[in-house]
Amino acid sequence: MLAIFFATYGAVFIAEIVGDKLLYTTGVLAARYRSASIVCGMAAAFTLKMGVAVAVGGAIARLPRVLVAIVTAAGFIGVALTLWRKPDVRTPKEKDARIMQGAMIAFAAIFFSEWGDVGMVMAGTMAVRFVWAAGATQAEHLTQTTAAIVVWLGAVSAMVTKGALAVTLGAGVRRRIADRVSPRVVRYVAVAALLVLGTLSVLETLGIMPG
Numbered sequence: 001m002l003a004i005f006f007a008t009y010g011a012v013f014i015a016e017i018v019g020d021k022l023l024y025t026t027g028v029l030a031a032r033y034r035s036a037s038i039v040c041g042m043a044a045a046f047t048l049k050m051g052v053a054v055a056v057g058g059a060i061a062r063l064p065r066v067l068v069a070i071v072t073a074a075g076f077i078g079v080a081l082t083l084w085r086k087p088d089v090r091t092p093k094e095k096d097a098r099i100m101q102g103a104m105i106a107f108a109a110i111f112f113s114e115w116g117d118v119g120m121v122m123a124g125t126m127a128v129r130f131v132w133a134a135g136a137t138q139a140e141h142l143t144q145t146t147a148a149i150v151v152w153l154g155a156v157s158a159m160v161t162k163g164a165l166a167v168t169l170g171a172g173v174r175r176r177i178a179d180r181v182s183p184r185v186v187r188y189v190a191v192a193a194l195l196v197l198g199t200l201s202v203l204e205t206l207g208i209m210p211g
Helices: 002-018 021-030 035-060 065-085 102-111 118-137 144-169 172-180 183-205
Strands: none
Touching: 002 118, 002 144, 002 183, 035 065, 035 102, 035 118, 035 144, 065 118, 065 183, 118 144, 118 183
8 A cells, every 4th residue: 555655646746846836826825824724725625636536537447447548548648748848947927926815725726726737637547547456456455445545645645745845945946946957857857757657557557567
């Protein structure tokens, strides 16, 4: 189960860290509200959104093996293409600076925006992979429900980690990273990592390589 948790955590975190909208949003909120309240609001929003993503992925995981492989491949390729096309430097937009209070503000800002973003797509894709694998192996210690819960926990943890970093370091974290590592290099590495992970997942689903 730890392997599922950390695989999901890593995949979602890699997918999300390249896109920095959350860094700007939470950086602005942190300038006015208590950090603890912002993190609580974000955690609640991510808990619900990732729950939806994992539920959809879990439903897809019950499809035939070939369809599961196709959906898994599409998910990884879709996220990789999205990250590939992202600009290396993002200019803050007016909506990033709109400040509405505390946990409820953070919850609303995240929950009611960016449905179907790369984080949710990746969480759903990981759910497809691991929920299907749990059903295929029929291991006593890991049911499909347990696998879905672990994937959900990993996805939520990855998003909360990113949000907490944004609150702590603010939007300036992107510029600090850029001073040391080219944003283009970060993007290339993220895309390559997702493509490798996606290829391995599809091969495992098709039974070409052991899980």
